[in-house]
Amino acid sequence: MHYQDTFLIENRLGLHARAASVLAQLALSFDAKVTLQQGDKEADGDSVLALMLLEGAQGKEVKVTCSGPDAELALKTIGELIANKFHEQE
Amino acid sequence: MINLFLSKDCTKAAVLFHSKKRILEYISQVAHQKLPELSEHEILNSLLKREKLGSTGIGKGIALPHGRLSNIEQTLAILVVNEEPIAFDAIDDRPVDIFITLLVPDVQCQTHLKTLAAIADKLKDKQFCKKLRNAQSDQNLYDIIAD
Incomplete structure (x- = not known):
């Protein structure tokens, strides 16, 4: 069964290293294959390197x-994590 | 793009340190030589502050220690390859031997994401990481990363 939704990146720093690490750790904790798409780029949710390649900046939408x-x-x-700005202040 | 912020004198192959603290101290020394206006202590503190928020060990034996500094104008990278992988609390629990450190101006966002993407683009290739690990000299390591 596939589940899909689109989320807005709201934190100032976007999908930077720490945000990508937190997301990847979360993705690893589920028995699920997680994929993120931004524009024409796609990344495995459990790979920090792949997530950083998305260059997900503040204000961009990402499809999970x-x-x-x-x-x-x-x-x-994962949707809650993105909506909660990856637990970042701004 | 990497050679825009990584220079040969900040590229160190086959060093040998045995702990997270020691390698971060060494990286701070190298950075201080490049940025003499910043003290080693200041650089080390910025790196340690970031590690406290969560390890920068991103998995597959790679770490991206980084610090945000208010008094630098552009990103500086330091690439260090340790001869033996060391414990770094990485997200996959694997020890780390490739350290790409970034000292970033604290106002920078968009450019920083591009920097990270440029690094990720290189490191996603397993063969490339193997070459980094096998580099025997600083020059050799620099040639591989800047290619």
């Missing part, structure tokens, strides 16, 4: 697709 047993929960949790 999850599949596998935990897909629904993975999408919800």
Whole structure:
């Protein structure tokens, strides 16, 4: 089962190294394949390097697709992380 | 693009340190030689401050230690390859031997994302990382990364 949604990157620094690491760790914790898409670029959610290649800046939209047993929960949790600015202040 | 912010004198192959603290101290020394207006202590503090927020070990034996500094004008990178992987609390729990450190002006956002993407683009290639690990001299390491 595939679950998909689009989220707005709101934190000032965007998908920088720490945000990418937090997201990758979260993706690794689920039994699900997580993919992020931004523009024409696509990245495995569990790879920090791949996530940094997206150059996800503040104000950009990112499409998250999850599949596998935990897909629904993975999408919800990752969506919340992005919406909560990766727990960053600004 | 990497050679815009990485110079030969900030590229160190086959060093040998045994702890996270020691290697960050060494990186701070190298950075201080390039940026004499900043003290080693100041540089080290910025790196340690960032590590406290979560390890910069991004997996696959690679770490991107970095610090934000208000008194620099452009990003400075320091590439260090340790002869033996060391514990770095990386997200995949693997020890780390490739350290690409970035000292970044604290106002920078968009350019920083481009810097990270340029580095990621190189490091995503396993064969490339193998070449970095096998480099025997600073010159050799610089030639590989700047190619």
